[in-house]
Amino acid sequence: MADLSLNLAGIKSPNPFWLASAPPTNSGYQVQRAFEAGWGGAVWKTLGEPILNVTSRFAAVGFNGQKVAGFNNIELITDRPLEVNLREIYETKKRFPNHAIIASLMVEPTQEKWHEIVKRVEEVGVDGLELNFGCPHGMAERGMGAASGQVPELVEKQTMWAKEVAETPVIVKLTPNITDITFTAQAAVNGGADAVSMINTINSLAGVDIDTWDTIPNVAGKGAHGGYCGPAVKPIALNMVAECARHPKINVPISGMGGVSSWREAVEFMLMGATGVQVCTAAMHHGFSIVEDMKDGLNNYLDEKGIDSVMDLVGKSVEKYSDWGNLDLNHQIVAKINNDVCINCNKCHIACEDTSHQCIDMLKDENGNDILRVREEDCVGCNLCSIVCPVDGAIDMMDYANGKPPMTWNERQAAIGAASSCEVDLIK
Amino acid sequence: MTQLKSKGISLENLKSNFEEVHQGLNNQEAMEEANRCLYCYDAPCIKACPTSIDIPKFIKKIASGNLKGSATTIMSSNPVGATCARVCPTEELCEGACVLNHSTQPILIGDLQRFATDWAIKNEQLLFKPGEKNGMKVAVVGGGPAGLSAARELARFGYEVTIFEAEAEAGGLDTYGIVSFRLPQDISRWEVDQVRQMDVEIRTNTRVGTDVTFQELSDQYDSIVLTIGMGNVPMLGIEGEDLNGVHDAIEFVKSTKSGPVTEELLGKNVVVIGAGNTAIDAATCAARKGAADVKIVYRRTVKEMTAYDFEYDFAKQDNVEFNWLTQPIEIIGDETNQVTHLKCVKMALGEPDADGRRRPAPVEGSEFVMEADAVIKAIGQTRYSDLIENFGLDHEDGVVKVNPESLQTSNPKVFAAGDVIFAKGQGEAMVVTAAQQGKEVAMAIHKQLAPAPTAAM
Numbered sequence: 001m002a003d004l005s006l007n008l009a010g011i012k013s014p015n016p017f018w019l020a021s022a023p024p025t026n027s028g029y030q031v032q033r034a035f036e037a038g039w040g041g042a043v044w045k046t047l048g049e050p051i052l053n054v055t056s057r058f059a060a061v062g063f064n065g066q067k068v069a070g071f072n073n074i075e076l077i078t079d080r081p082l083e084v085n086l087r088e089i090y091e092t093k094k095r096f097p098n099h100a101i102i103a104s105l106m107v108e109p110t111q112e113k114w115h116e117i118v119k120r121v122e123e124v125g126v127d128g129l130e131l132n133f134g135c136p137h138g139m140a141e142r143g144m145g146a147a148s149g150q151v152p153e154l155v156e157k158q159t160m161w162a163k164e165v166a167e168t169p170v171i172v173k174l175t176p177n178i179t180d181i182t183f184t185a186q187a188a189v190n191g192g193a194d195a196v197s198m199i200n201t202i203n204s205l206a207g208v209d210i211d212t213w214d215t216i217p218n219v220a221g222k223g224a225h226g227g228y229c230g231p232a233v234k235p236i237a238l239n240m241v242a243e244c245a246r247h248p249k250i251n252v253p254i255s256g257m258g259g260v261s262s263w264r265e266a267v268e269f270m271l272m273g274a275t276g277v278q279v280c281t282a283a284m285h286h287g288f289s290i291v292e293d294m295k296d297g298l299n300n301y302l303d304e305k306g307i308d309s310v311m312d313l314v315g316k317s318v319e320k321y322s323d324w325g326n327l328d329l330n331h332q333i334v335a336k337i338n339n340d341v342c343i344n345c346n347k348c349h350i351a352c353e354d355t356s357h358q359c360i361d362m363l364k365d366e367n368g369n370d371i372l373r374v375r376e377e378d379c380v381g382c383n384l385c386s387i388v389c390p391v392d393g394a395i396d397m398m399d400y401a402n403g404k405p406p407m408t409w410n411e412r413q414a415a416i417g418a419a420s421s422c423e424v425d426l427i428k
Numbered sequence: 429m430t431q432l433k434s435k436g437i438s439l440e441n442l443k444s445n446f447e448e449v450h451q452g453l454n455n456q457e458a459m460e461e462a463n464r465c466l467y468c469y470d471a472p473c474i475k476a477c478p479t480s481i482d483i484p485k486f487i488k489k490i491a492s493g494n495l496k497g498s499a500t501t502i503m504s505s506n507p508v509g510a511t512c513a514r515v516c517p518t519e520e521l522c523e524g525a526c527v528l529n530h531s532t533q534p535i536l537i538g539d540l541q542r543f544a545t546d547w548a549i550k551n552e553q554l555l556f557k558p559g560e561k562n563g564m565k566v567a568v569v570g571g572g573p574a575g576l577s578a579a580r581e582l583a584r585f586g587y588e589v590t591i592f593e594a595e596a597e598a599g600g601l602d603t604y605g606i607v608s609f610r611l612p613q614d615i616s617r618w619e620v621d622q623v624r625q626m627d628v629e630i631r632t633n634t635r636v637g638t639d640v641t642f643q644e645l646s647d648q649y650d651s652i653v654l655t656i657g658m659g660n661v662p663m664l665g666i667e668g669e670d671l672n673g674v675h676d677a678i679e680f681v682k683s684t685k686s687g688p689v690t691e692e693l694l695g696k697n698v699v700v701i702g703a704g705n706t707a708i709d710a711a712t713c714a715a716r717k718g719a720a721d722v723k724i725v726y727r728r729t730v731k732e733m734t735a736y737d738f739e740y741d742f743a744k745q746d747n748v749e750f751n752w753l754t755q756p757i758e759i760i761g762d763e764t765n766q767v768t769h770l771k772c773v774k775m776a777l778g779e780p781d782a783d784g785r786r787r788p789a790p791v792e793g794s795e796f797v798m799e800a801d802a803v804i805k806a807i808g809q810t811r812y813s814d815l816i817e818n819f820g821l822d823h824e825d826g827v828v829k830v831n832p833e834s835l836q837t838s839n840p841k842v843f844a845a846g847d848v849i850f851a852k853g854q855g856e857a858m859v860v861t862a863a864q865q866g867k868e869v870a871m872a873i874h875k876q877l878a879p880a881p882t883a884a885m
Contacts, residue, residue: 064491065463343530350469362470390466391531 002302003309008275009169009194009253011128013100015040016276016310017294020257021104024283028088037288041100046077046132048106053079059206059217070232071281072206076138077106090124106132109148114161128168134175134200136227146175152187159191169194177203181240185250197255199237201227230281234259245273245318263297271317330404333381333397339371341394348385356384442689445716446608458543462491465535476525478864479506499548500555507580508573508619511602512860513542514611517736549618558626559586567649569636572600573859574846575655576623577866583626585874594635604682607709642819651873654844658809668759673767677710677806684713694718696801699770701756703733707806708743715746722748727755727775732785759803770800827851834872843869
């Protein structure tokens with residue numbers, strides 16, 4: 001049994017699975033149900049001045065019959081009075097002293113407002129604070145959430161204000177609706193953040209009803225952009241986590257989120273530098289009980305790998321993530337089709353023929369059976385055939401020993417540069 | 429084809445026994461199944477379909493919500509595609525060829541085809557328009573699947589087509605011969621209607637050779653398509669065949685498709701002679717008319733039986749009893765000429781026949797008698813040899829001889845398709861084959877009659 005307990009900048013939880021600040025953490029009733037189900041922590045739905053919500057609020061994107069591949073919402077922060085939330089946080093923490101409760105906060109960008117809310121929230125005994133600089137819809141129109149999270153100076157200043165009075169660790173939650181998230185992450189670090197979390201939701205319009213021409217979702221026929229999350233955003237989130245994790249000036253822990261649906265994504269995020277993950281959409285899709293397999297699967301994974309503590313996963317793949325210029329230009333892989341396993345759907349052939357490098361031939365073997373064969377000399381090792389193949393084990397991408405020494409683009413350019421500067425010297 | 433599940437036979441409401449057994453997919457099931465299709469390139473299912481329906485394409489169109497496009501894709505390749513969705517032996521054709529047989533489960537292609545065509549039927553879609561008239565006329569003799577298919581294609585090419593149909597309605601076996609609980613008449617009627625709405629004239633109750641002569645057709649039309657199918661069940665050649673209660677399976681099934689379900693077999697003993705698909709149809713119809721006991725007697729064994737496996741399974745679900753190696757030798761009646769018994773002899777299999785099936789021979793002294801209130805003969809179908817002679821066409825035992833490429837008969841003006849050219853040893857007499865031959869005939873006629881530039885349309 002591996003140790004699943006987590007320590008993120010001093011915030012401890014029995015396992016790395018936290019519910020993200022969102023509808024699932026709206027009330028004490030819900031968070032207590034979540035803890036009973038086994039969640040390790042919860043980031044309480046963002047506290048601030050109570051707001052008004054609209055109906056409807058959510059929409060999802062399906063794909064080929066798969067429900068909730070992506071999820072979109074236009075719900076705002078908590079619509080309940082601060083006192084009610086604080087009382088329920090207090091009661092929940094009393095019942096579950098070993099679970100992490102983090103208060104998500106969003107107020108107008110003034111020092112006074114930040115001081116006030118931090119003090120009030122810490123009074124009831126939270127384990128940490130998460131500053132919501134990420135919410136992209138509604139609140140941003142009022143200068144809060146993503147609106148302040150998109151301005152590095154505002155991120156730094158507000159973080160500083162919170163830190164001036166905070167006694168618990170401060171996590172800064174970042175918006176992905178920005179060109180380079182490492183700028184705002186650095187701003188948070190400069191402001192004194194103890195950790196950063198990412199990603200908040202991505203600006204989105206889930207769809208348009210092609211019969212009514214209304215937006216999806218719509219409120220009495222009118223729509224506004226929402227925030228996108230769920231399985232579809234995982235690659236975007238994972239990249240942002242990885243970019244921050246490998247950035248030399250962002251040296252605080254990262255709480256990762258965005259499309260975490262099972263222990264597998266949790267492992268991926270942690271390998272890429274996240275200290276624990278936050279989950280929302282998967283719970284909204286299936287209920288709190290999904291955490292059971294998250295913990296069980298993670299534990300079995302760690303046991304199988306011979307890893308004692310989940311904390312040992314954190315950042316193990318970060319050094320493998322680099323710039324394109326550092327990739328070996330001479331490395332070569334080629335596709336190999338196992339005709340014993342192949343079911344002859346020919347998807348690899350047509351994908352390669354129409355859209356890649358025309359190197360998979362449809363042939364007959366000596367018995368007249370249909371077979372597919374890769375012309376290795378023309379294969380660029382792009383992976384497309386193995387991606388579209390519907391059968392496990394039918395296509396392997398194999399290393400191809402070409403005898404060339406490793407050479408990256410950067411090394412190549414440096415060599416060319418050295419050669420040309422030599423030339424200049426010669427002319428002198 | 430999807431496994432048919434008998435719902436159990438009602439003795440109170442016989443009519444309900446003839447309602448379609450298989451419910452078809454609901455919208456969600458169809459979507460899930462359509463999304464499971466791999467959309468193969470150069471898909472084997474297309475090659476396995478005698479009419480070469482672009483199956484991945486029609487399935488993709490279901491998945492995208494383009495049901496009109498899906499139905500059009502199906503019906504374009506197969507003018508009786510709604511019928512075939514229900515009656516094709518799909519496990520031997522498209523579904524049998526599905527690559528997913530080698531990894532998970534094949535796609536329910538027949539059910540998806542039905543889903544798309546049902547949508548077109550329910551939404552009263554008219555999927556095709558006649559081509560610009562080219563001034564030429566073609567007569568189609570027989571409005572079954574082959575005739576309808578030829579007529580639809582010819583109308584698309586711009587021919588003025590007249591179908592001569594002996595029955596009250598066109599559709600042939602689709603309308604009259606395939607049991608209602610597998611193929612409701614409305615499906616066939618819709619397909620007939622699709623053809624009729626291409627400005628094809630359908631003259632029903634018009635028997636060529638009687639109501640109109642071959643010579644008249646030959647004089648009035650530029651080309652003639654012969655799609656007359658096959659006739660009734662031949663005589664057994666045993667005593668008692670003219671007794672009351674002896675039926676022809678084709679006529680018997682037809683009687684269950686038109687008019688109310690009658691109660692004369694309620695609680696009775698019925699014996700069906702033969703073990704082809706028609707025999708199974710007759711047996712299950714008898715069971716569904718409330719017969720207390722239905723037996724099939726067949727002179728060979730389950731191995732030589734020509735009925736499809738799913739038909740056999742279905743009959744067993746309807747409690748039909750199979751008596752193998754049993755040859756009827758006499759039908760016995762009472763003083764009112766009503767059948768009471770069937771006398772049979774047990775058989776043993778000997779050496780293989782010309783068709784590869786082992787020849788049965790009677791076992792001496794094994795005669796026995798079974799009770800029978802009705803005897804239904806299903807030992808094949810006769811040929812319209814007289815009519816074919818009357819047309820002056822070369823034939824072999826009533827099977828019209830054609831050029832295998834063009835389906836042209838010995839009379840260059842006459843082409844033939846469907847069961848009328850179906851000979852022993854040529855595989856299955858399937859609706860889908862008839863539909864394909866109808867298309868081929870239309871193309872051959874067009875090639876013969878049309879000026880070259882448009883021949884490739």
